Amino acid sequence: RPGNLSPASVSAERASTTPPAAAAERGDEATVLAWLDGGGRVDARFEFVFVDGSRASGMTLLMVAMAHGHEGLAEALLQ
Numbered sequence: 001r002p003g004n005l006s007p008a009s010v011s012a013e014r015a016s017t018t019p020p021a022a023a024a025e026r027g028d029e030a031t032v033l034a035w036l037d038g039g040g041r042v043d044a045r046f047e048f049v050f051v052d053g054s055r056a057s058g059m060t061l062l063m064v065a066m067a068h069g070h071e072g073l074a075e076a077l078l079q
């Protein structure tokens with residue numbers, strides 16, 4: 001779903017099932033980095049359910065952060 005990742009297009013409902021992706025969606029750098037420090041992989045892939053019910057798999061934390069305008073978190077993930 002490239003080009004359709006505005007914050008309004010992603011359902012908040014699914015965020016609670018994937019804490020690292022939910023943290024990236026919120027721009028919560030401390031939580032994302034703590035997850036990575038605890039053994040999480042920067043290239044981990046997550047599935048998202050959009051408001052219309054469609055799904056996108058293969059979303060990385062970097063993709064989620066950028067889709068929601070969290071440039072600081074994106075820069076941290078690229079380090």
